Amino acid sequence: MFTAVFNSFESGMIYAIMALGVYLTFRILDFPDLTVEGSFVTGASVAAIMIVNGYSPIIATLAALGAGFLAGILTGLLHTKGKVNPLLSGILVMIALYSINLRIMGTSNIPLLSQKTLLTNIQDAWAKTGIDDVLNGLLTAIGLGDSLPKTWSILLMMLVITVLIQVGMSVFLKTEIGLAIRATGDNEAMVKSFSAHTGNMKVLGLAISNALVAFSGALIAQYNGFSDIGMGIGMIVIGLASVIIGEAIFGAKTIVRATLAVIGGSLIYHFVVTLALRVDFLQTGDVKLITALIVIGALLLPLITEGRKVKARKKKRLMELQFDHKSLEEGK
């Protein structure tokens, strides 16, 4: 149980990078980009094939990031230059990427279990530091000693990487270009009238988004120990689930808060799915159904709480008014 939950945090942290990419397109650019399902696998494929062929895992992971960037540019150009509808642009590139990913891998599945990956490298370097013993000692001391995690390195490294990306993204969205990208999603005609090339802003936003998604895919491949042609299926919904859950629970008032919320949303989503799968009558195949239910729940939650709040507010105000009225009458 503990191991499963611990693992859910590890993968939740890695998937959070993908979710940040989805946040950038869906929320900032207001562009429902479905490229994600393809570019996630592209990242995994590029990293896997390069690692298998002896490239350093760092180079392989960065190459994956670059491949995602290009995929995003493709979708962006299709939409801005080709005037293809956003959804369709994403779907077309996603479909095209399926074949391209197969070509990249040369097969539909590349195992990485016997390979040195970014994650095994981190674990090896970490093992020498002995921090695991300290942390596990702490857990034992507070009575959680019966199921200790094998390594803390993945969780902590991923935390660092994800937060770095989150900080980088928040800063970027406050630069002049970042502001122009946000305004493009908010009011395109307005930024255009202030001489921003909104087409380029969209292409750039899509490129960064898919770079993050592919980066996340590359890490997941190394984490799970394989890259598979089908691993992108449902990715967009998982990303959206993280974004929506995060917004519902942590809010999205400022960019910093919203991006942190996405990470939180991703962690919660993966945690809930892990818990749900522990329930006896649920099977692995039910994940998608659970996902849909979680997203629906997160979408309805604000509606319900908002409705309650309004009702409570009105009731309070009405009582005040009636009270005023009464005291006025009595005053007569």
Added chain:
Amino acid sequence: MLHLNGIYKVFNEGTPDEKLALQNLQLQLKKGEFVTVIGSNGAGKSTLMNMVSGKILPDAGEVLIDGQKVSGVEEHQRAKLIGRVFQDPMAGTAPHMTIEENMAIAYGRTNRRGLRFGVTNKRKAFFKESLETLHLGLENRMTAKVGLLSGGERQALSLLMATFTNPKILLLDEHTAALDPSRAELVTQLTKEIVEQSKLTTLMVTHNMQQAIDLGDSLIMMDKGQIIFEARGEEKRALTVEKLLNEFQRIKGEKMNNDRAVLA
């Protein structure tokens, strides 16, 4: 400063919906001149504005700004020279961004956007100073989302954002039409102050004849894609709504007679 020479624009050419929106339009604005534009619905006023801003391109004729031919220059490039305020108060600002962020975007109109922070302390001070000139207290709400402002406040902010970087041309398309009378009066007053102070070359469309007479150095009246009446200088100052209406009737009548003559 602004020259339009022999501009033609046809929409939906060759279909039953064909519309000759501008025909052989000639217009010149001197540097610092403030011209008000009136005309009935569909006269081509907005088309004229879009022609200047580059949102639409002429079928024939050319547009020059400051002696520079811009007819082929893309809209976002041309925007470096032009400030615009739209009729819809929602159109000129980004609602989910703060006042200062909106102003930073407007501030970026004249230079190339880079990876510098959009809102710096130095810029903030400048934004604050500019906002104070509106006397709406917005300088104390610089981190509020613009979507929370009232229509009048948003329109005043739009006006400020369009003008505080001193564009070569200012285009105002019925920018007070969607506001209630007192707010409209406020924005009109601000327009007058800003244009006078910064000596902006301005083209302003309005449906309010009194406003068109009160504001600006010159007045033009459009109908069916043409300028049918122009008053500048002394003639403009002597105008009244009544005179304007009479003028309109006279020209329309003449035209109708001409049309009849042609048809007969």
